[in-house]
Amino acid sequence: MDSSTLNLHPSFSLFLTVILTLMAVSCANSNLFAEYIGAQGLGVKFSDVPINSDVEFHFICSFAIDYSVATTPPTPTNGEFGIFWDTENLSPDAVFAIKQDNSNVKVAVSLGGATVNGADVYFSATSVDSWVSNAVSSLTTIIQEYNLDGIDIDYEKFSDENDTDTFTECIGQLITILKANGVISFASIAPFADPPVQSMYQALWQRYSSVIDYVNFQFYGYDDQTTVDQYVEYFDEQVSNYPGGNILASFMTENTAGQISADTGLSACEELKSQDKLFGIFIWSADDSLQEGFTYEIQSQALLAS
Template identity: 65%
Template sequence: MGLSKLFIALFVFQVLFPCHMSIQAAPANSNLFREYIGAEFNNVRFTDLPINSDVEFHFILSFAIDYETSGSPSPTNGKFNVFWDSDNLSPSQVSAIKSRNSNVKVALSLGGDSVGDGYAYFHPSSVDSWVSNAVSSLTDIIQEYNLDGIDIDYEHFQADPDTFAECIGRLITTLKKNGVISFASIAPFDDDDVQSHYKALWKSYGNLIDYVNFQFYAYDQGTTVSQFMNYFNTQSSNYNGGKVLVSFISDGSGGLSPQNGFFTACSRLKSQNKLHGIFVWSADDSKRNGFRYEKQSQALLASSH
């Protein structure tokens, strides 16, 4: 085929079949910093944290859980209640920190590891009833607290992956469509059961998920920089096209710690245009060291812009 005919054929193919020619652009470096706050009731406040004006800063309230708040909590089929330290992280304090810092947004995280003395399970009675209850109860909380987004951090499941995907996918779809939230994230980690649920969600609704808060600190303590880079590449493949954020845990109990090369790994990712953001678990623990590594994280993120 002559060169001119080849160009014409390609042009016609693109016109007739444009969807087959579209390629999702890979996410690039970002100045996004996110921090979970309020789960451990350590009297930490938004104002305790250093906020670099040159980053996009997300606080993530931990947690809203669809369980009763009684002494022996039980599942409520999507009727969410506040389980974070609402005395120190109240609606008025959310409004105050956002009004003082134009780069700050505040989200809430759903689920978490535990409630009371047991695990917090994802346990819907049915897709329709769970979604209806979740949309209603979360809309009330989000509007009361003047929040911007949600994070999905269920870690234990009494439902199959397809049910989880449909419930969470429809929840995010509805909250975004109603203008209740402007972003959504998920927080998986490297566990077969956890990954099966989140990958099902990603497969069906990944286009609605803005950030992947992958819990890299759930890997073994003493993770090396090279291992971390491999883990990052693996999870970027699992959540293909997603903004996979890197992370560390404040108490150093797992993963690649700031003392052992976390920021070296971040710099390498930044040089590869793959540093989509950093998040930390959690402000409650970081309070002890004066948020030293939060400052370092934000400085590194800000330097790329």
């Protein structure tokens, strides 16, 4: 049959248009730069980090955690979040000042993380309804006090690795309600290539992708033998795992044995941009970069702005 004379059913044509649009969104260059900050208590300030006025810049305060440190070891609180980032240097006044001085800056908070006071952080909910109620209340208070713009989801361990439904509904409903209430304007998720983690986040994506703006995939979790070409392959794999998502490339500036170097990560970002796939870059973390003068932040933002 001659494809030029093929008549497609209107509903299929609409479906095809949507798919092509989503593919274009997830594969287009953009200028979003994000950086996690405050998790390591090294005294880094927002004002220490170079900010290129030609990028959209997101600071991500790390972390707010629904754990209590009043017990030893720390224990989960079923959605009642507290602040665990460096509040002395990253205070509400500091948030106000950096946003006042830089119109292209937004500030978010990341939820969860890997550890709290040396103990593993697990996503643990007594029930969907109670966790969501507690989380909405406690996070609204934090977000409004600090004049934050968004949230990032970075749970890395789960009390029940087989219960994707509870995680999906808790996080999906949380984001939906915070957006509907006008508390946040954007949300991101931060999965990495671990089967239990991927199963949680892909289940969340399948049901609630419409309220998730960015996928801050932790590509630096791959090993230090990863080449630039392999990095691009991993990136393409995540594009298919989170269809239609705005996938950010990433690397870490801490020299950690066994993980992708910052040089490899930056080179991979350059290659992704040449293929029109670089929606944005995020770096873990400003705390580490403070020690080396933010070289990679400067280069990454210049790449995004070019």
